[in-house]
Amino acid sequence: MSHVLVGGELVVALSGGVGGAKLALGLSRILPAEELLVVANTGDDFEHLGLTICPDIDTLTYALAGLDNPATGWGRRDETWSFMETIATLGGADWFRLGDRDLALHVERTRRLGAGQSLSQITADVCRRLGVGPRVLPMSDDRVRTRVRSESGWIDFQDYFVRQQCRPVVQQLAFTGAADARPQPEVMAALAGGNVRAVVICPSNPFISIEPILAVPGLRAALDNCGAPVVAVSPIVDGRAVKGPTAKMMQELGLPVSSASVAARYGDLLDGYVVDAGDAGGIRAKLHVTSTLMTTLEDREALAREVLGFADRLR
Numbered sequence: 001m002s003h004v005l006v007g008g009e010l011v012v013a014l015s016g017g018v019g020g021a022k023l024a025l026g027l028s029r030i031l032p033a034e035e036l037l038v039v040a041n042t043g044d045d046f047e048h049l050g051l052t053i054c055p056d057i058d059t060l061t062y063a064l065a066g067l068d069n070p071a072t073g074w075g076r077r078d079e080t081w082s083f084m085e086t087i088a089t090l091g092g093a094d095w096f097r098l099g100d101r102d103l104a105l106h107v108e109r110t111r112r113l114g115a116g117q118s119l120s121q122i123t124a125d126v127c128r129r130l131g132v133g134p135r136v137l138p139m140s141d142d143r144v145r146t147r148v149r150s151e152s153g154w155i156d157f158q159d160y161f162v163r164q165q166c167r168p169v170v171q172q173l174a175f176t177g178a179a180d181a182r183p184q185p186e187v188m189a190a191l192a193g194g195n196v197r198a199v200v201i202c203p204s205n206p207f208i209s210i211e212p213i214l215a216v217p218g219l220r221a222a223l224d225n226c227g228a229p230v231v232a233v234s235p236i237v238d239g240r241a242v243k244g245p246t247a248k249m250m251q252e253l254g255l256p257v258s259s260a261s262v263a264a265r266y267g268d269l270l271d272g273y274v275v276d277a278g279d280a281g282g283i284r285a286k287l288h289v290t291s292t293l294m295t296t297l298e299d300r301e302a303l304a305r306e307v308l309g310f311a312d313r314l315r
Contacts, residue, residue, distance in 0.1 A: 009035065009195055010195050011031060011037070011197050011308065012187075012190060012196055013036065013201075013202055014200070014210055015039070015056065015060060015204055016041045016209020017041075017044070017059040018073035019202065019203045019205075019242060020056075020060070020209060021063035021068070022300050024064065024202060025064060025297075026297075026302075027307075027308075028064055034133075034134075038060055038064075038135065038136045038137070039138075039213060041208075041209045041212050042138045042140065043178075044208070045144075048158070049092065051107060052109055053106055054119070054138075055158075056209065057119075057136065057138060061136060062075070064132040064133075064136065065127075075097070079100065081099055082100055083103050084098060096162050108122075108126075118141040119138045119141050120137055120184055137184050139181075139212070140181040140216050141184060142182055146208055148168065148170055149170070149171045149172040149174070150168030150170060151169060151171070170248075170252045171252070173208065173211075178215040182216075183218050183219045183222070187219070188218065188219075192226070196227060197312070198229055198231060199223050199230040199231070200231055203292065205244055206246070206265045207246070207253075229271040229272055229311045230270055231271060231272040231274060231288075231307055231310060231314070232263070232272075233273075234259035234279060234292065236258060236261075236262060236275075237276045237278075238276065240257070241257075258281070259280070260279075260282035260283045263285055271286065272286045272287070272314050274310060275292065277291070291303070
């Protein structure tokens with residue numbers, strides 16, 4: 001399907017990690033670099049082995065740089081693991097796997113944060129050095145941390161997600177620090193600039209990837225008032241989550257595992273919603289039905305074209 005490319009306008013994409021990075025890559029391949037701004041979730045960030053780890057920013061950066069590991073969806077390709085093997089030998093925490101190449105980024109980021117640079121500055125410089133064209137910005141330079149309440153109490157998100165492999169039953173989620181966090185100023189300026197073509201909510205987990213972004217004061221209102229259609233892509237295909245714990249979380253939070261449930265979470269923020277053919281029931285937003293499963297690079301580009309074409313029609 002072809003669509004008219006509206007020159008010089010900005011597409012703002014909200015993204016978590018693996019699923020979001022696939023669509024962000026598709027968008028990056030059909031748009032000029034200066035016309036794409038990706039806002040990354042930082043609620044997953046945590047401190048580990050004395051290092052600041054930013055999983056969603058790094059997954060996006062590696063995907064856009066062509067350095068991502070296609071087998072896992074996270075980390076770098078052609079990775080080696082000497083550091084983790086040695087840490088395990090020494091009795092250190094080896095439950096969160098940091099490859100040798102990946103480790104360099106965390107060490108350098110932690111050093112620069114300690115020297116007073118902002119996460120935005122560091123991310124921009126890393127992207128430039130790795131050949132990433134579009135802007136990738138954190139939702140905030142302030143500390144926000146997703147926490148999960150299970151039957152055994154509150155735990156950090158990465159403890160739940162990686163160390164305990166999503167086994168605990170999720171009773172509640174909280175975004176510690178979000179209420180006091182300031183939205184990233186370049187993101188706010190872009191949204192207020194009157195030049196936004198579309199806001200794309202990538203097919204990321206709504207609870208742990210997109211809602212932390214929307215929890216930063218002022219961001220949801222800025223998206224709502226930017227004058228462009230807000231279009232989300234459902235992370236649910238045929239009643240199942242493509243990747244990660246989305247479906248399990250929905251069940252545990254008492255929600256039907258459906259695209260309609262995800263649309264309801266976003267509520268009146270959405271102008272349009274992109275779903276797979278089997279998932280179109282019970283949704284009040286304007287719908288576009290297409291194949292949303294992204295297994296190949298061509299799939300990523302094709303979905304990006306469909307999403308932008310749909311957004312342009314909504315204008």
